[in-house]
Amino acid sequence: MKKLFLTMLAASALAQAQTGDIAPDLRAQILLERAHFSAGQIDGKYGSNMQQAISGFQKARGLPVTGKMDKPTWDALDDGQQPLAQYTITDADVAGPFAKVPESMADKAKLGALNFASIDEALGERFRSSPALLKQLNPGKDFSVAGEQITVPNVASIAPLPPAAKLLVDRSERVLVLLDAAGRAIAQFPSSTGSEHDPLPVGEWKINGVGRNPHFNYNPKLFWDADPGEGKARIPPGPNNPVGVVWIDLSIDHYGIHGTPEPGSIGKTESHGCIRLTNWHAMEVAGQVKPGFPVLLQE
Incomplete structure (x- = not known):
């Protein structure tokens, strides 16, 4: 009887959500994710990542850039799917x-x-x-x-991205943006982009290649916060690998774009110089780039 009650409760909650009784911030995050202007890990909370996602979407759609959900933004995000x-x-x-x-x-x-x-x-x-x-x-x-x-x-059937022509990372806004051949933003993902110890290598670079499910070759000499006495280690692949499920190699030694075992930290913490994304966004970016693909890293 208790399980039946809980099943009915969940079904009722879903029905209410599908008819509009869902927290606006959660609805907005889901719609933004499906529009490829992500607030990062979906948690239903308005924060800096969500503000940047809304602003990026508004700018890309030619709407007034407020960083807040208004009627024109809701209308532009409406894709006809349930949240x-x-x-x-x-x-x-x-x-x-x-x-x-x-x-x-x-x-x-x-x-x-x-x-x-x-x-x-x-x-x-x-x-x-x-x-x-x-x-x-x-x-x-x-x-x-x-x-x-x-x-x-409801993020199982997100529409594929159109082809990207350039990748932009903005340190101050903590975002990675994919641009089409006309320079228009087609996707924006929150990112963690360096620190005072390992600053983002500002400049124009290129993609060397993509490695999926990579091993991670840990060298403590490259990490300012390494524990004393640590030695080199070859870390096995998997979603909890330090670089997640994909490594996108940049044309500068020891730097890349990669996933993370801690998706909730993206856009909110610093990195060791590389550009960190959630695993799912890193995989989306990996599907858009190839050797020689242009990358701009800016302050």
Whole structure:
């Protein structure tokens, strides 16, 4: 009886959300994600990433740039799709494999792969959302049970991007922008872009190549905050690899565009000089670039 009640409650919540009873910030983040002007990991909270996403979308669509959701912006974002969807957890979802990720590089190097630590983390990555948001959308649901139906952000069928011609990274705005041949922004993703110790290498560069599911060759001499006594280590691939699921090599030694094991930190923390994106955005960018692709890094 309790499970039936919770199922009815979730179905009711989904029905209400689909008819408009959903927090505006959550709705906006989902629509922005589908429009390729992302606020980063979907968490339903208005912050600096969301402000930049709205501003970037408004600028690209020729709307007044306010960084806030207004009627013209809502109208321009309306793609006719519902903001939420239902997903049935599968046997493969439950099977994982899952394993706690150790802190030290030496211990990471001992593993065969750096997989997700939990199904909560895996589902969060799949639906571009914070695990906390998924829990909020699904009170009483057990994510470890195959066959369980859950409510998720509707991001499964995002339209593919048109071809990009140039990549721009802006340090002050903490965004990566893909431009078409006419110089128009077709996508914008939040990014983490250097620090005072490892500043962004401002200038014009090119893409050398793309490596998917890369190993990470850790050299403590390249990290100002490395622990004393640490040695070199070859870190295995996986979503919890320090550079995530893709490495986009730039034409400057030791610098690249890559994913991250901590999607909630993107745009909010500093990096070691490279350009960090969520894993899903890094993969989208990887699908747009090739060797020789132009890159502009600016302040």
